Amino acid sequence: MKGKLCGLCGKADGEFRQEFQAPSGRQIKNAVSFAHSWVIPGESCRDASECRVKHESVELQKPVRLHGQDMKCYSTEAVLQCFAECSPVRTTPVTVAFHCIPIGELFY
Template identity: 60%
Template sequence: MKGKTCGLCGKADGEVRQDYRAPNGRLARNSVSFALSWILPAESCKDNTECRMKYESIQLEKKINVHGEDSTCFSVEPVLRCLPGCSPVKTTSVNVGFKCFADDSSRDLSNIFDESVDVRESTEAHLACSCSPQCS
């Protein structure tokens, strides 16, 4: 089975540089991002057996100046976040790539995970969530 497997332990082909391949096919930059990429997200926070988290593109909290223009940046790598109605009780810092758009430009985020990286920044990924009974 050497070289014919995939998953959390890589391809078992002896090539360690490819072992951080996430389920979406991208190569994770570090062990934390790699491990988080294999968590199965929840569809709803109503089921207590689920993780109560989802992967999403997040907006960078600070403004970045790109090519002389103030820009708003969105992650091109998915980040684990609590579902609506839930709040994080445990987080970890992850370094992800962001695509930046001029503040006065229109942006289509439907294919954000296919965009190139303009800047890499640290942000918080949620590891555990507490949810209210009325969560959505």
Template identity: 60%
Template sequence: MKGQTCGLCGRADGEVRQEYRTPSGRLTKNAVSYAHSWVLPAESCRDTTECRMKLESIQMEKQMNVHGQESRCFSVEPVLRCLPGCFPVKTTAVTVGFHCVPADSRQDRLPNIYDSSVDLWETAEAHLACSCTAQCASL
């Protein structure tokens, strides 16, 4: 079965540089981003048995100068975030790739962001544990 398997434990082919493949096939930069990509997100904050998180592309908080132009950058890898109505109680730093567009672009999100090229690697905050507000929990 060597080299003919795939999944969370890689391909079992002895090659180690490409072991961090997400479920979508994208290669992550580190083990933490890789592990987060395999978390099954919660569907709603109403279910207290769920972890109340989702995987989503995030926008970098600061604008960057990319290719000589002020740019807004979006992660090309999903980052764990709390669902709306919930807030993080435990976080960690993860290194993710970002794709950048001109700051004056009207786009708030990019179509097919996970298929976009990486312009830079930066640290982002991933949520590891979330708590719901009373309002959300009572919905």
């Protein structure tokens, strides 16, 4: 099984520098964000069989100004979010990278 595993158990290949690999294949830098990447989201707020969250890219909520331009910044990885009709029981800070574009430019 060496080197043929994935998920929360890592790859079991004896290498420890790249153990936090998300389902997308991206390397995650911290344990909390890594664990969150493997959560199976539910379909709705009332879905008791799965977690009541979804993976979603988020917009940074604080203003950013780079090189004299106002920017909008979006997470480069999906993070766990409550469904719109749900309220969180608790929150956990995670570390995620953001990509910023000047306000007014199209983002795809």
